[in-house]
Amino acid sequence: MAVAILTDLTRCIGCRACVYACKEINGLPKEEAEGLSARTWTVVERRAGLNVRRQCMHCLDPACASVCPVAALHKTPAGPVVYEEDRCIGCRYCMVACPFHVPKYEWEKPLPRVQKCIFCSEKRLREGGQPACTEVCPAKATVFGDRDALIQEARGRIEAHPGRYVDHIYGLEEAGGTSVLYLSGVPFERLGFPTGLDREPYPRLTWEILSKIPNVVGMGGVLMFGIWWIVNRRMELERRDALREGPAKGVDDGEEGDR
Amino acid sequence: MRRFWPEVTFWRGVAAVTLAVGLYATVVRFGRGLGAATHLSDGFPWGIWVGFDVLVGVGLAAGGFTITATVHLFNLERFRPIVRPTVLTAFLGYLLVAVGLLYDLGRPYRIWHPLIMWNPHSVMFEVAWCVMLYTAVLSLEFSPMVLERFKLRTPLRVVHGITIPVVIAGVLLSTLHQSSLGTLYLIVPEKLHGLWYSPLLPVFFFLSAIAAGLSMVIIESFISSRAFGRRLELGLLRDLSRVVVVALGLYLVVKLQDMSGRGAFGLLAAPTPERFLFLVEMVFGVLIPMVLLALPAVRRDRAGLFCSALLVVLGFIMNRLNVSLTGVQGGMDAVYFPSWLELAVTAMLVTLGFISFGLAVKHLKVFPEGHQEERPVSLGRRPRPVAYLSRGALAALGAVIALGALTLDFEAAARGRVPAQEVTAGSGSDLSVLGGGASVNGSVADLRLPGDLTYPPGKDSPGAVTFSHESHVDGKRPNCATCHGGAFPILKAKAAARTAGEAMHGAQRCGACHDGKAAFGVEDNCEGCHAGG
Numbered sequence: 132m133a134v135a136i137l138t139d140l141t142r143c144i145g146c147r148a149c150v151y152a153c154k155e156i157n158g159l160p161k162e163e164a165e166g167l168s169a170r171t172w173t174v175v176e177r178r179a180g181l182n183v184r185r186q187c188m189h190c191l192d193p194a195c196a197s198v199c200p201v202a203a204l205h206k207t208p209a210g211p212v213v214y215e216e217d218r219c220i221g222c223r224y225c226m227v228a229c230p231f232h233v234p235k236y237e238w239e240k241p242l243p244r245v246q247k248c249i250f251c252s253e254k255r256l257r258e259g260g261q262p263a264c265t266e267v268c269p270a271k272a273t274v275f276g277d278r279d280a281l282i283q284e285a286r287g288r289i290e291a292h293p294g295r296y297v298d299h300i301y302g303l304e305e306a307g308g309t310s311v312l313y314l315s316g317v318p319f320e321r322l323g324f325p326t327g328l329d330r331e332p333y334p335r336l337t338w339e340i341l342s343k344i345p346n347v348v349g350m351g352g353v354l355m356f357g358i359w360w361i362v363n364r365r366m367e368l369e370r371r372d373a374l375r376e377g378p379a380k381g382v383d384d385g386e387e388g389d390r
Numbered sequence: 391m392r393r394f395w396p397e398v399t400f401w402r403g404v405a406a407v408t409l410a411v412g413l414y415a416t417v418v419r420f421g422r423g424l425g426a427a428t429h430l431s432d433g434f435p436w437g438i439w440v441g442f443d444v445l446v447g448v449g450l451a452a453g454g455f456t457i458t459a460t461v462h463l464f465n466l467e468r469f470r471p472i473v474r475p476t477v478l479t480a481f482l483g484y485l486l487v488a489v490g491l492l493y494d495l496g497r498p499y500r501i502w503h504p505l506i507m508w509n510p511h512s513v514m515f516e517v518a519w520c521v522m523l524y525t526a527v528l529s530l531e532f533s534p535m536v537l538e539r540f541k542l543r544t545p546l547r548v549v550h551g552i553t554i555p556v557v558i559a560g561v562l563l564s565t566l567h568q569s570s571l572g573t574l575y576l577i578v579p580e581k582l583h584g585l586w587y588s589p590l591l592p593v594f595f596f597l598s599a600i601a602a603g604l605s606m607v608i609i610e611s612f613i614s615s616r617a618f619g620r621r622l623e624l625g626l627l628r629d630l631s632r633v634v635v636v637a638l639g640l641y642l643v644v645k646l647q648d649m650s651g652r653g654a655f656g657l658l659a660a661p662t663p664e665r666f667l668f669l670v671e672m673v674f675g676v677l678i679p680m681v682l683l684a685l686p687a688v689r690r691d692r693a694g695l696f697c698s699a700l701l702v703v704l705g706f707i708m709n710r711l712n713v714s715l716t717g718v719q720g721g722m723d724a725v726y727f728p729s730w731l732e733l734a735v736t737a738m739l740v741t742l743g744f745i746s747f748g749l750a751v752k753h754l755k756v757f758p759e760g761h762q763e764e765r766p767v768s769l770g771r772r773p774r775p776v777a778y779l780s781r782g783a784l785a786a787l788g789a790v791i792a793l794g795a796l797t798l799d800f801e802a803a804a805r806g807r808v809p810a811q812e813v814t815a816g817s818g819s820d821l822s823v824l825g826g827g828a829s830v831n832g833s834v835a836d837l838r839l840p841g842d843l844t845y846p847p848g849k850d851s852p853g854a855v856t857f858s859h860e861s862h863v864d865g866k867r868p869n870c871a872t873c874h875g876g877a878f879p880i881l882k883a884k885a886a887a888r889t890a891g892e893a894m895h896g897a898q899r900c901g902a903c904h905d906g907k908a909a910f911g912v913e914d915n916c917e918g919c920h921a922g923g
Contacts, residue, residue, distance in 0.1 A: 144868050145869075146869055146870040147870055147871045148880060150871070151874045151875055161875055161876060197511045198512050198514060199509055199512055199514075200504045200509055200512045200515035201503045201509060202512075218503060218507050220497050220500040220501060220503050220504075221495045221500075223435040224512075227435055228578060232723055238431065240423055240425075242496070243424065243425075243496045243497075267870075267881070269840070269868065325580060327580070328580065336576045337513050337573055337574075340573045341513060348562055351562050352562055355463055356554075359463040359464075359465075359554055359558070362463070363465060
């Protein structure tokens with residue numbers, strides 16, 4: 132089963148139970164949050180008349196994990212994109228690469244970590260539970276479940292209340308699909324969601340080039356060696372001829388090469 | 391030589407100040423962290439330590455692999471006199487890139503992690519390996535200068551014996567990572583402006599690095615001849631400049647084709663700061679120097695040659711900064727302009743490069759013997775107008791870059807404010823906001839409050855307390871943060887229930903609201919909460 136979260140923004144009442152449940156289970160400081168940060172992994176923002184809960188999208192093929200040079204971030208088979216802080220070197224390429232602007236950094240610390248929602252992977256999912264945020268939601272606005280089942284549920288809601296929803300499940304295809312899905316009554320671009328994202332997973336953009344490296348090395352190596360071999364051999368022959376024919380007429384010295 | 395003394399002391403003074411300030415910046419960076427030392431933020435995670443120290447540093451050191459390949463693989467022996475200074479420049483360049491990385495990495499002591507922790511899907515992983523291996527290659531190519539100095543014959547023979555495989559490895563590694571620095575940005579199609587983002591970024595990075603690397607060789611030769619009284623290998627530099635013309639031409643052609651293919655010319659219609667920066671970069675950094683260097687009169691003129699090469703290098707620097715900083719500004723959440731500490735570190739690294747080069751020249755055989763400057767190479771006719779032309783272009787570029795930086799700074803700042811107005815930031819802490827949300831979607835009916843909680847009576851308690859969410863939560867404006875933001879954990883309701891007796895009356899618990907003002911006080915009305923008996 133691939134787990135997912137479906138957040139129905141038309142149901143969110145903005146009580147922020149999810150925000151505080153998240154802070155509690157992850158031991159984050161309980162302060163008023165102005166958007167996502169290293170100390171706030173989920174947040175409820177007021178946008179275009181809706182309460183918008185934001186968190187890591189847990190992409191099916193995450194850009195952050197693909198760009199990490201030491202594989203500190205990776206997608207687990209169950210669904211969460213998790214972080215192993217012991218590997219992280221702090222290059223912050225994940226922050227640059229994420230199309231949803233999610234990973235955040237502990238800038239003020241001497242030895243900082245990248246921080247983001249990890250789907251309560253260690254603390255809840257392992258033990259068969261659900262994330263703290265979905266568990267406490269009093270309006271069932273954000274729910275946990277199997278991704279396919281949640282997609283069915285979302286489709287059902289859109290069909291049953293076409294006037295209430297825009298006909299789009301955000302995260303179904305964005306960036307190749309994500310494990311966090313959204314329904315909304317307002318077009319997503321008005322909520323500050325990145326729209327116009329590729330339907331293909333982002334890692335493909337770089338992999339198309341990276342996968343050609345063995346060819347470059349192989350063919351380039353042979354080419355370079357071949358050039359050296361041929362040129363060297365020719366020079367050797369020329370030298371031998373020159374020796375046989377007596378003093379050379381002088382190699383082009385290259386000075387004043389222009390005309 | 392003596393007449394240069396005052397100049398030397400001036401530059402030494404500048405170097406000393408730069409190093410001192412850089413040292414202070416170093417202390418701040420490692421003592422107090424990236425947040426205190428830089429203007430980097432969650433909204434803009436890569437600054438000039440990546441944009442300049444790494445992207446520019448690596449690119450300008452590209453002369454290393456092109457010149458060694460020319461001499462050792464293509465057997466163009468006459469370029470041999472510039473191999474050593476070029477290799478030295480490249481070697482120092484890569485060492486400084488590594489040092490710069492130590493500043494930029496959040497956990498610099500883990501810089502070796504990519505050695506054993508692999509992710510072949512990461513461009514950064516590939517760059518890390520290539521840069522590391524190529525630095526090893528450069529140290530091998532550089533080692534004869536040191537080995538000769540100490541007359542270590544056997545290792546010298548070994549190094550000479552493996553020259554060809556080492557040079558080939560150097561060319562391959564350079565080709566890979568010079569282009570891969572461009573590949574880094576392929577994964578940000580929405581963040582990097584369309585004038586720079588292209589599937590061909592790796593090709594552009596590679597071609598521009600060749601042009602700029604060779605131009606850097608020209609500049610470095612001029613500076614060396616001035617600083618160390620070396621004879622200028624003008625003939626060689628002229629030939630190099632022709633290769634620069636070809637590289638720039640190729641770059642321009644591929645660029646134009648790519649832009650027309652992507653329909654990116656439309657982006658030049660709107661008067662954006664990006665358009666301005668892009669045009670400056672292309673016209674002053676590519677087009678003008680290409681045309682200038684294609685003119686024999688310019689190539690023959692010292693000032694013309696030097697200024698044209700400088701244009702290429704400055705244009706290259708501008709390109710890398712555009713890709714890494716100004717070009718992504720529109721796609722980022724925060725405005726970035728480097729802090730003075732960031733600039734100080736970068737300046738210190740550049741200064742260290744110059745100092746190391748000087749020391750190496752002093753103690754090692756970097757330049758071939760008998761190439762002391764006798765007299766400036768006199769050229770019968772001096773095509774002066776040409777020199778003015780190239781210098782004029784250079785001055786114009788300088789002015790335009792300065793202007794551009796300002797424009798962009800303001801523009802970006804202005805743009806940065808827009809989203810803040812559009813989006814009511816914050817977490818909806820005020821209650822009216824919460825009410826508004828409920829009225830829009832009318833979903834409060836769906837509100838599913840947790841069940842009643844019963845707190846067992848303490849020792850002297852008048853009775854058990856049953857807490858009801860129903861009577862405490864305003865159904866129209868529910869705000870869980872009122873209690874769960876502080877006094878009561880949201881996940882550990884049962885643990886909270888174990889808080890016994892009068893402790894519950896405290897200001898951290900029920901007393902937080904039941905203080906006689908916000909709600910009836912805990913000491914006022916026992917029966918209000920405690921069930922009788």
